[in-house]
Every structure is written in structure tokens, then in C-alpha cells.
Amino acid sequence: MLIAFYLKIFLVVIGILCSRVGFYILVMSYVWMGYSTNTELVFYILSVFKDLRHTLGIIIPYGMGRAAELYSALVRINKVIQAEELPPKVGTDEPTLKPLIELKEATVHINDYIVLKNISFRTDSGLTLVTGTVGSGKSSLLKTILQDYPLTSGNLITHGRISYASQDPWLFPSSIKQNILFGEKFDQQRYQDVVRVCALQYDFNLFDKGDETIVSDRGLNLSKGQQARINLARAIYKESEIYLLDDSLTALDAHVQDYIFNECIKKYLRDKICILVTQTASHIQEVDNVVIMHKAQIKSIGKPDEKIIQVINELICKDDDLEKEILEEHEAEENEEKGEESKLIESEQITKRKVYSEVNKIGEVDFAVYKKYFIFGGGFFMMFIIVVLFGVTQGTESYSDKLITKWVDAQQKVLDLETNFTRYVQTEEDTDNFNIANNSTFGNESFIISLEEARENEKFTINLYSIMIVVSTVLGLIKTYALLDFCRKASINIHKTLSHTIINAVMSFFDSHFIGNILNRFSQDLNNIDEHLPFIFSECFRVAFSVGGIVFLMATVNWRFLIPFAVFFAILTLLRKFYLPTGRSLKRLEAASTSAGNVGLVLTQVFMLAGHVQWGVRQWADLENLMTSVERVLEYTEIKQEVTGGATVKNWPSQGAISYENVTLTYNNNEHVLKNLNFTVQPKQKIGITLEINDSGSNFSSGQKQLICLARAVIRKTKIVILDEATANMDHETDALLHDTIKENFSDCTVFTIAHRLHSILECDKVLVLDRGEIKEFDDPLSLLENKDGIFYKMVEQAGLLNYLS
Template sequence: MYREVGVSAVFGVIFLLLFIPLQAYLGKKTSVLRLKTALRTDERVRLMNEIIQGIQVIKMYAWEKPFGKLVEKARIKELKVIRYVSYIRGILLSFIIFSTRVSVFISLVAFALLGNVVTAEKAFVITSYYNILRQTMTIFFPQGIAQLAETLVSIKRIEKYMLYDETDIGRDDVPDDRTSENSSNDKVPNSTQSTITKGSIEDMKYIDSHESLADVGKGNGIVNPVGITIKELVAKWDPLVAENTLQDVSLQIKQATLMAIIGPVGAGKSSLIQAILGELPSSSGAIDVNGVVSYASQEPWLFSGSIRQNILFGQPMEKRRYREVVKRCALEKDFSLFANGDKTIVGERGQSLSGGQKARISLARAVYRQAAIYLLDDPLSAVDTHVGRHLFDQCMRNFLRGKVVILVTHQLQYLQHADQIVILDKGRILDVGTYESLKESGLDFAKMLRESKEDGKMEEEETRSRSGSKTYQRRISETSLESLDQTHDTPVQTEEGRKEGSVGIGMYKKYFQASGGFCAVYWMMLFCVTAQLCASAGDYFLTYWVNKEEQRNVQELMARMSNDTVDVRVNVTTGEDFFGKILKFVGASEEYNNYVDIYIFTALTIATVFITLSRSFIFFNLAVRAAKVLHNAMYTGVTKASMFFFNTNPSGRILNRFSKDMGQVDEFLPTVMIDVIQIFLSLAGIIVVVAVVNYWLLIPTVVIGIIFYFLRDFYLITSRSVKRIEATTRSPIYSHLGASLTGLSTIRAFRTQRILVKEFDSLQDLNSSAFYVFISTSRAFGFWLDVFCVIYIAIVTLSFFLMGDAYGGNVGLAITQAIGMTGMVQWGMRQSAELENTMTAVERVVEYQTVDPEGQLEATGDKKPPPSWPEEGKVTFDRLSLRYFPTKGADAVLRELEFEIKPREKIGIVGRTGAGKSSLINALFRLSYNEGCIIIDARDTGSMGLHDLRKKISIIPQEPVLFSGSMRYNLDPFDEYADEKLWKALEDVKLKSVIQDLPSGLQSKISEGGSNFSVGQRQLVCLARALLRENKILVMDEATANVDPQTDNLIQATIRQMFADCTVLTIAHRLNTVMDSDRVLVMDAGKAVEFAPPFELLTGISGSGIFEGMLKETGKGTYEQLLEVARKNYETIHQSNV
């Protein structure tokens, strides 16, 4: 350029060089903002994960709105940073349009002001040079900075993760090439199903045989005897908390020992198990574990797959042992109830099964494994008396005889059969000894024994899929399965649906409507078009100026040759030139000097810069608004969806929409869309300019346009489908990671990390394959676009040779514009295709906005109950039937129930597995599809709003759910109550001292899922919530399942006192909790078979003997004790009535 225009070139290059520090600054700013965006996106996604996991509890508490405010708050913080990042991207994109033009302007104006003549040769040669520099300086360089910033953010996040302390728990160094015969009949499941059994059974078999060398019971010559030695162990979960979880714990557990660990809620029982597993880090002391360990967790962990896969957990199939384990774990009857036996598919976290079934499958997995040490964390908490006795006698005492068995339990009636008993309290061992020695010791243990009123607990809720019925549960698709001896493929979870064909214009309309409506879009497009008009006008004006200068130069030369005197201000004939007509129209003099040209060129250049920047800010502002509206609409759609939606969609699939798809809408889509708009307007400007110069060039332009259209259409057919495949193969990765993190302690205890890693690799490979296929198709598309662009440039160039042109400016303009169009067309076509591919993310987000809602949240008019409703608490079931599937022809789980619950009556609900107890709760809260009606205080609950109903019924769910945030928020998300009332509720449930000991009291932070509280403590928090709501109707679903008997008795007394004037429905998992009920409802196969006072049912006055038979299974002593309780309560009620 210096050779062409001399020192003038330096001024333009300096302008471009000035962009480097600006771009570097913007790049650094982008890096900082991207890190902030990632952190705030993580926070929002974590919150959404909690909401999806606890959606049933949220619905029953009518907490959708407060959680919506939390999500909205997190979303606003996230979008605030995204907006800044978008503005920076807009500035960098604007540089592409005006940087070259401003540089050309500066160089040419400087060249003209220095007294030189601007010719076509000089003008368009330096324009070509600047176009080359533009590619580097304004496109690739800022893109490189942005990509580097993104990379640095990712590297820092990965580095932070990689620098976390690692654990040696369950680590194995067995080579990958060690294999053995696979004797399992299970086939490898489809790769889209998130199971933990795929492709690694051989490795697992070797690992088991390798580890079993430590088992001296096999006579393998290991010197150290099997057992566990704990010496002065001090451990705590949070190193920042002063109080230790375990304090000075010392134990010696020898081979062939059945040890029971007991203690009140929060005593440290589960923490001791976790310490033995190596999950709880020790501050001091030592744990020596000799022997292979197997583990059954307190909260049973199941993954999406068949029951058999959950039991085998990657171990080889040994039919004799498998059958024996199934029998010992009392699963034979359950398998007979399932149409598909042990090949029945369980959903994510096993939600298609009852709590008792999940506990027994988890126990079967632990028992099936050949181990020397078995850690059983309260597996008897969710089974009825008969099953509990069977598990203890046949499994733990008999089948595991000769092994080390450590049993955490609240079932004190089994303690007399334990070899050793450990009493824990506040992390310390109070005493260790045999049953007899502790009973005679005078410790609180004896008091606990005396206060234990029953032999066991009823198994919790039934499975919702019984023999002969098809029920769709959370995250499952139950299809036909075969029995144990058959070898058909295990069925897989239903794959995520994909739409076919192009993304319709309607999807673009929805996106633009979300951005602020068509008026806002109109103004944005007006700025875009105006910016391009200014840019193209500047390009064409340059041609006009060059042609005029050349014409003047020719006239000067001719005048000199004829010895005529020529004035510097010549009469330039503009002919039909566009700008010549404009100047004539506005009355400009035909004789004017160079300064007028410079003023016009300057005005057009400044207008281009200003309008282009304004266009970018307006567009990205609309894009952020669209992202906000779409996210809020999707959240509303998902939270208003029925439980059937959550029953049939894995959490990873739902979360995928809120994370990856929403991320595409937030950041990638706006960049691609503005790029497409900018490129196609630029192409339109180029075509217009070239056509003005030589209208015959419109013919090849139209032809090449048609070719490009068909190329793009052909490419999109493939790329769109591949993009959708990539999105759907991403969901199983999220589900797999979620399941793995939830069951981490079980996975480590079984040393099955390799199986999980292999499955993750398989799922990731599938997703990566789709991604790289997409990239390959994109590159192939770009190659063919380049080929046709070269042909088009050749045609444009040759056309001037064939036709000839009087003006060099016209030739230069057409050729430089065509050359500049080459990369632009390729990139534009690829980006337009990418735009449609990215719009599939909008399509997927909008799809969840339109999920069928479960009903109106708030009723209006006469249908809305008064604030004081219900005044009495009378509940009437009128021909009520319930189904879980929305199709009306689906099998009913409850069948035409007709009974009435009187005001303030205390009702116990009992029944065997599959009876319909929890389905009754679902019907009351309208979580499923009801036929018939439920009337509360003369109002049909089916006609009122869901929140109108659910806010008026208190629920203590079986699976306690806490959310991350403060304890205060978990108790009172609406801020309706004073702190004094919250403390009173915590005191009533015996949690006040626990919360007071926390550093921040009510403001203390709760970990995700409430993991920093024990299961029993979480259940007590749920009880405190019920106390605060002060409703007339209370439903308790195993409210005290995970607390010790002493705490249970205290809480039962609290409930009787605090809810004396309320209607209370209690699903009985401990029969002693319903003996003082006014009446007991006995459910069987979805029908109410008995409904009378417990004393009448036990003495044959009423009923058919079902309830009496259930109570007799607890043993003669317990039966007589509870019969006496029922008699006294019956007499008290009748005396009061008299």
C-alpha cells in the first residue's frame, strides 16, 4: 500500500492498529465476564436441578411461585452479565462493517489532501489490501481473543476441579484387558438408556475375584483376619465447623459378628458407616478395614435399568446365588406382582417402586456381592413387620452367617439377636456390649427398649405398577419383559423425541415476539438496513469520486495537449451517475472542489459507524429480552406440568433444556443471527452495487443465488437432523452424571467406578460423534460454496473484458466487491444453516412452554374458596377413581372409593404393598387424574384452583426434601412468620438445639438436598413446616420413619396436642401410630375394604379380619399391647360421646 499511496497508507494502518489494544481490552473483559456468566449459570442450573428433583413436594406445598422468584433472581443476575458480554460482541461485530471503510476513507482522504489524484487503480488496490487486513484484524483476531477467553475460563474451571483433594476410596488398578466369561443373560442396553451395567461385566467379575483374596473365610492365606478396627477416631464433614461429627470412637469388630448400631436422630450412626467406607474424612485416629466391603445405603440408590441390573450391578450372573438372594430379601412375591418379573424397568432413582421395594433391592445388591464385611444402613426402616422379621432372620442372621454385618437400625426388637450393640449419641459411643449386659447397665438404652411399642414398621407406599396394569411413572417406560430364565433383551427407556423437518417460520415469530414484539423488531431491522445503506452508499460514492477524478484528469491532460488553460475547478459531467443526480436535485453547483467529496465521504463513513454500533446494541438488547422471556415461560410451563410429565421424562432430559439449550438461546443464537442479518444485508448491498455498475451481471448473480439456495437446502436436510440428534444424545449424559453423583458412596463401596466411566465414555462418544458429524457436514458445505464463488468471480472479471467499460472505478468496484463476497457467501451460508440448526434450541425450549398443564393454580369467582376454608375439615370421597396415565381408558389404581371422614377425626390408613395408600394422597392433592370427586367442607376440590386446595392441606412426605438456602427459607419461603414462631415449631419437633448450635441459626445454609442433615432431621424439618401452616387437614406419610422410638413418641405426642382440632390422615408405617386413631381405613387393591375404629376391627365387631391379621404378624406380645391401646382409646372416645 505504501508503494501505491505513499505515507497516506500509514494513517489507515495506524487506525487499524489502534483496534488491537481495544480488542485486547474487550477480550480481557470478555474473559472476566464469561467466568462470571459460567458461575451464575451454574447457580441457576443447580437451582433448577433441585426444583426438578423435588417437584412433587413443591407442588404439594404450593411453592412454585417462591421458587419461581428464586429462579428469576438467579436469572436476572445471569442475564446482567450476558448483556455486557453481548454488547462487547456487538461492538466487535460492528468493527467488521466499518473498520475497512474507515481505514480506506482515512488513507484516501489523506492522499487527496496531500494534492494527489485519487484513481481507480489506487483506490481499489488499497481497498483490496484493507479487505485482506480486515479478515485478520477485525474478524479472526477478535474471534481468536473471544475463543481464547472462553478457553481460559474453561481451563480455570477444569483446573479448579482437578485441584480438589482426591480420594482413594474404591480405587482399583486392575488392567482393562483382563476379561472373563460373561454368564449374565442381560444384554447390553441401548446407549441412550442411562444404566450402569453396560459393557463392563467382565471387568467387574475380575475385580470381584481379585478382591475376594482378602476374604479369609475362603481359606486364601491372608494373614490379617477379617474385621474392622477403629482407634480414637475423630471426624467431621465440614472442616470449618468446630463440632466434630464423630468424637473419640474406638471399636473392634471381629469376623462372624452381627453388630447393631443404635442411637437418637443425628447421633452419627450413618456417619460412622461413611467413615468406615472412607467417605467421611478423619481428623485424627485410624480405621483399619480388612476384607471386601459391601454396602446398602440408608436412602436406597437405584438407577434407570431393570431390577436385575440393579441387583447385579455389573457383577456376573450366578443363578443359584441370585435366586437365593432374591428369596432371602423377600423379593419373590414382588417379582410375581410385576408382569415382567425382575426385568421390570425401574425409573430414575427407582420411583416406580415403593420405598420398601427399593430398600430390599438395595439390600439384595449388597448381599449378592461376595464380601467379608456388610454395612447395612437402616434397611429395615421401610418394610412391614413380617418382611422385616424375614430379612433379619433369613438374610442377616442366616445367609450372612460368618460375615461381619454392621446394621444401623431403630428396630429395637431385633437387638437381642445381635452379637454386639453400639449406642451412639452426639458422635460419641455411650456403650458397647451384648443385649443382656446393656439391658442391665441402667443406661438410656433400657428406657428405649421399654418405650418401644411395636415389633416393626409397615412397608411404605405401594408400587404403582401392579400385575395386569400399566402405569407410567417418573422417568420410566415400562415395556414387556421376560422372566429370569428367559434371555430376551432388557427393554430400554423411551428415547427423547425429535422433531423432523425444517424449523418453521412460526418459531422465528415466537422468538421475535419474545424479544419485544414486531414493533421492536421493525426498528431494529430499520437500523440494520440503514447501516447497510450507508455502507453501500460509501462504497458507491468512492466509485463516483474515482470516476470523477479520472475524468477530470483526462480533461486536464487533453487541455494541456491542446495548450488550453484549464481551471482547477472543472465541469464534471456526471451523466446518469446516481450521486450526480442527487447533487443536481439538491441544487449543488456543477463546479465544486475536492472538499465537497471529502465532506460527503466523511458524513457517510461517520453515519456507518454510528448506525452500525446502534444497531448492535439494539439487537443484543432484544436478544437478551427474548432469552429472559423464553426461560421464564419454560419454567412456568414445566412447573405447571402434571406429575405425568415428570414421571415420563428423566431429570437430565429436562435439565438439558434449562442448561445447554438455554445456553444456546442466551449466547450463541444472537451472535449467529446478527451475523446472518449483517452478511445477507452486505451481500444485498454488493449485488445492488455490482448491478448498478453492470446490470448484465444480475444474470450470473441470480444463477449463483439459485445454486446456493439448493446447496443450502440439501445441506440443511442433514445438518438439522444431526443437530437434533446431538441435542437428544446429550440428555442421557446429564442423567448419567446425576445418577452417578447421587449414588457416589455406593459406587465407591462396590468399586464400580470403571463401569460408570465406561458408560460415560459410551454416552459421550455417541454425543461427540453426532457433534463431529455436524462439523464435517459444515466443512463440506463450505468447500462447495467456495468452488461456486470462484466461478462467479471469474464470470464477473471476464464480463468486463468481453463488454469493455469506460470507467476504471466501475471495474474496480465490481471486482473488489465480488472478491470480498467470496468468504462472505461461504460464511453467510454456513451461518444461515447454523441459524436454523440453532433455532432447534428455541424449538426445544418452546416445546416445554406448551406442556399440558395440570390445572388452574388460582380459581376466580365462586369457585375460589374463602380464606377461612376449610373451617371443619370434613372430607368426603364420592365414587373416586384415580389413574396415573392421562388416557381415560387407562387402568384405575383407585376404584370408586366412597367414604366420609368427619371433622377433626384422626384416620389411620394401612394396607399391604400395592394397596393404594399413597395414591389416596395423590388424589387428595390432585397430583394425578381423578374421576369422581373429593369434597372438603361442602366444596368440590376438583373445581377450585390447585393452590387454593394445596395450601390448605399440610403434608409430611415420606421422602423428606430440603432445598439449598437458609433454614429459614426452607421453613417459610413466603416470609409469613416471625422468627419466634419458627423457633417454636423447631422446639416442638426437637430440633431447636440442633439449629441453635449452627453458626448462623435460622440463617444457616442448607446444602443441596439437605445433605448436611441426617434423614431423620430432614423429616423433622418437614414436620415443622406442617406445624407452621396451621391447616385444618394434615396428611402424614411416614412422618417419623427415620427417627428413634423415643423421639417418635415425643413427636406423636406433639402431633396429638398441636393438631387436636384438625383432621389427620396417617399412612401407617408403624402400627402403634394408628392404634389411637378414631378410625382405620384398610386399603386393598385400590379399594377401601375396612373402615372402622381399630378396636372394632381387632375384635371382629367390624371388618373382615384383614387389619387383625396384619397386627397379629407383629407377634403375640405386641398384638396384646396394641390391642389394649386400641381398647382404651375406644372407651375414651365413647365415654366422651356419652
């Protein structure tokens, strides 16, 4: 940035030197060579060099900046164009052929790491469930079928269109509806069916704008469950023959999982090929085929019979009661008389949930924005000094232009006197009357004195002009550097303030603001402030004082020139066009102008005036536009900051006791997400939290990421640990292992465990049940299970875990 900044200053300096000093040297060289100057020559050269200054000082730096941006863009685009490409896809998406997926001895390497090894798999109908331990290759199998992972060896054949729902929900900034449609043609009936089977209607009723609610970057303004269901709905809405669903039900409550599995996967996709990756044991008995992955290989494949259950028991669960648990869960589902959809609807909230959307300001940029910008640049005194420099510089330039006029007039007077004197002497030599000649001696001497005075005046004028040229050039360099340095300091200080404010912002700011909007302040807006605003400021000041200087010079020649200028400026300010009538008026007034020098002065100034005023109005508009970037950046320098004051307590917390007294939490003063919480947690207690209704490392699976996060928590050795769905993507074996690890490493800690898998919290000291931000139940698990009408009892009963504690 600094190199480009000083390069532009250098080019502006060159422009100033070429326009002022270059013109002076050229004219003086012409005189020193013995040629006499005239008005046409001087003012023609002056106008040419003023155009040259615009080219060298403005057009060329602007062009170099755009050329640098173009080069940078070409380099980035070229990297994308030359990136390694996937091989051409095999198979066909022709819907008329019988759908088919077939892998024959397929092996896949990613960066010398085996993700699939010797996989043979075939399906042409029905629901296939893929399960296995963490990192066993389940997601890699789906990505290989998608042909996102190229085969190292083996064959792959697919017939039919493929739709895919990723394990980590992918959402883009647009409405929920557009996230579901994803460019597909809108079909009202199909859309409503997809919304219903994905249990989204309840959530739409919560939002103020329903499915027109804008989703933020990566869907951060939605819950994990909402993200997962919208991600699933996008895949289901697309008309395909093959549906690949990568653990799309993990982030959902148990009863929502069951509803979507029955209504969406079993019924709505019953005539399709569907491959579902999941760790949910209750669904194994209801699928057509089960594929068990282990260490990048298919360990077992077949119908969900006793053999498959035994393999799952050995590799995944290692739980002698797995078969019993599956049967109990299946029984509980069959005995459920009430439909899941009605369950979702009965607890629907009446109030609408408001989701953040950026507010676009309208109208002119407030003066307060300019005021803050000036303060960041060095204050109003510094800006006043710069304005004075611009004024004095323009004064010296205008005065030097006026001196050119005087010099031309003085030289013209010298030439006239010299011509008249030569003619007078020749006349005296031709006459025979000596007495007349003697009588003319006095007149001859006065003629010589006038000629000498004229020459002295011409010499004084050109010397004074030389001084003004040097002064205006030096002042031009100083005022240009002063303004650009002022803008540079403002940019640096704004960036520092913005960075500090964002880093110390309260967490609710990041929960409710789009990450793209935040990044845009640091990219596009700061780029405008860094690169464009300084030169727009410089041009606005230069043009404003230049127009003022031109008007002043024209007024010194004839005050009537102010009338057409006033009309001209008013029209351009309001309409920014229609200046030709004014130009003609100025032409008509040319004949009324004290000498040849003044005529040349007015002509050159008039020719520049039209361009200057138009350019000035345009720069004025650009300045207003660019100041919106300052406005946007300053908006984020005033966000609420985290509290950093107070004394630091050594070894805090020492015990880990927690007490909530009438705690209420809101996001952006909208809905209450927590309401009047009152509870106490004793040191070392383990608390399970469950909610009734609504809860990047690309080279690692989601389960592996969770393992890394848990390891980080173990290493920190804190007194209070919060586990928010820490094992959601784990297989049962790893899940059980992790709970043993948690018990061992966090035995002296106060632990909060938030989980959809209820067995994760059944062994906690107490269970906290939340519904719509309020505490509904809080007691030890056995006490809660004694209340058969309680929320917790019903949830445990539905999950088939009533006998788990016994």
C-alpha cells in the same frame, strides 16, 4: 450478563467504524497528501478493511466470550482441585486376607462437633446389628469404617473389599439395571440372585420396560421402597467381603423387610461381614452381635442376650413388653407357612406401569417457535423495523461501494484528461505554425471545460460517498443495537415466563419430569438464548443482506454474473461445498466487464462472496440449532398451571371435616394411582393409612430431619395434618415420645398418618387400608381386627401386634 452484552455491542461498533470510517479516512488521507489513487490501491484497501471488520466485530467478541467461559471454568475446577482431601486410606481391600474391621479408641470430629467418641469395635465374621437413638452416631460409625470421616484420634484397620448402602437412597439418571451394576461387570446369575433376594422382580414386572426403565434424578419416579431396594441391590451386587447397610429396610413394608432380612442379609451374605443399622426389634434376636449407640459412644456390645435387651429397653424403647414383643414377632415369623416371595408375587399387577422419559423432538424447528420468539422480543412490527434497517443499511453500504467505483472511474477520467491536455499544450509549443495554434483555440477551451466537469463530477462523487459513509455507519450502529436489544428483551421475557410457569406448575409436573431436564432449561438452553442466539441472528441477517447487496452490484456490472452465483448458492445450500468450479467461472467473466472501477468492484465482491455464502449457510445451520433451545424452553412455558382463581375463605378449614366422593387420581393420564375413593372423616378424627403392597440438610441425620419437619408442622397450627412416614427413621423411644407429642399438639386437628410401623396407627380412630389405589377396608382398628380374613388383621398378625391394643 449485561456487561458482556454491551461489551460485545461495543466491539461490533468498533468493527463497523473500522470497516467504513477507517477505510474512508485512510483513502482520503492518501489523497490529501497529494498522491493519486488507482483501482488496485482502493480495492485492495477496501478488501483489507472488510476483513478487519470481520476480525474486530465477530472473531474478537467471540474469542472474548470463550475466554471468559474458560476463565470461569478454570476457577471452578481449581476450587475442586484445591479442596481438602481425605488422608490416605489405611488397611487393604485384598480379598485373599481374612476380612476384618477393627476400631481402637477412635474419635471423630466434624466441624468441631463430636460424632464419635472413643469407639472400640472389632468384627471378623457374621452379622452385626447397630441400633440406638436418633443422632447417636450409627451412620457416622459406618462412614468412619468407610473412611469418609477422618479419625481425630485412634486407629482403624480394615481388610477386605467394602460395599456400602446409604441410609438415603442414591440413584442416578440411567436404567435401573445400570443403577444396580454401577460399572461392575455383568454376571447374569449373580444379577438374577440379587434381584430375587432384594424383592425387585415384582417391581420389574410393574414397569413397562422392566429393569431398563430409566430412573429420574434421585429416583423421584420411583417409590421410597423401590429406591431403597435398588440402592441395596447395588451394594449387594458388588462382590465384597464387607457389607455396610445403613438402615436400608426402613422404607419397606413389614413382610418385605422380613423377606429381605432372611433371604438377602441372613442367607445371601451369610459368609460375609455385614453391619446392619436398623431400629426393627424383630431382627435383634437373629444377629450375631448387637452394637448399641448412645450420644456418639458405644453403650453396649455383645450377643443378643437378656443383658443387651435390657440396655435396649433402657435407652431406646423403655417398654417393659419389648422382650415379649420380640418373642411374639419371632414366633409369628416361624409359624408363617407361606414364603414371602410367593406373597410378593401373588398380588402382582397385570398392567404395566409407565415411567416418564423425555421425548426428543425430531425434524426442523417449527415456524411457530420463531413466531413466539419474535413476540417475546417485541412483536412482528419491531422485527419488521429491524429487517428494514438491515436492508437500508446494506443499501447504503452497497451504494457506497458503487460510488467508490464511480469515484475511481471519475478520477481516472480526470487523470486522462489532464495527461492529454498536457501533451496537447506541449505539442502546440513545439510547432512553428502560429495559424494552426490560433485555429485550435476553440478545441483548447472545450478541453478545459471537459476537464473541469470531470473534476466537479469527481468532487461530487467523493462528497456523496462521504455522506453515504456517515449514513451507513449510523444506520449500522442503530440496526446492530436494535437487533441485540430485541433479542435481549426476548431472552428476559422468555426467562420471566418460564420462571412464572414453573413456579405455578401443578405438582404432578414435578413428580413426572426429571429435575435435571428442568434445570437444563434454565442453564444451557437459556445460556444459548442469552449469549449465542442474538449474534447468530445478527450474522444471519447481515450475511443475507450482504449477499443480496453483492449479487445486486455484480448484476449491475454484468447480468451474466447471476448465473454462476445461482449455481454456487444452490450447491452450497445442498452440499455446503464444491464452489471452486463456480469461482473459476466467475474468473472467466472478469474480462467481459463498462471500466477499471467495475473490474475492481467485481473482484472484491467475488472474493467476499464465497466466504459470505459459506459463512451464511453455517450461521443459518447454527441458527436452526440454537432455536431448538428456544423450542425446549417454550415447551415448559405451556405446562399445566395450578388453579389460582376463586375466593379466599377466611380461617379455612374451620373444622377439619373431609369427604371423598368417587375420587380418582392419575399421573400424566397413565395409570390410576387412586380409584373411586369414597369415605368421610369427621373433625378431629385420627386416621391411620396403610398399604398392602406398593409406600438436603447433610449435617443432620435422617431421624433429625424428620424431627425438624414435625416441628414445622406443629408450629403452623393447621386443622388438617398429614404425617407421611414421619417417624420412619426414629428409634422406639423417640417414636413413642413423638406419638405423645402428636396426640398433645394435634388433638384439635384432623390427622392422617401413613406408616409402615403398624403400632403408629393402631390407636387411630379409623384405619384406611389401600391396595393398588383402591380402598379395601375402612373402620376403627378393633372392628377391623374382628375380621380374621381381612387384610389389616393379617398385617397386624404378621407384625406380632395382635395384643398391642389390649
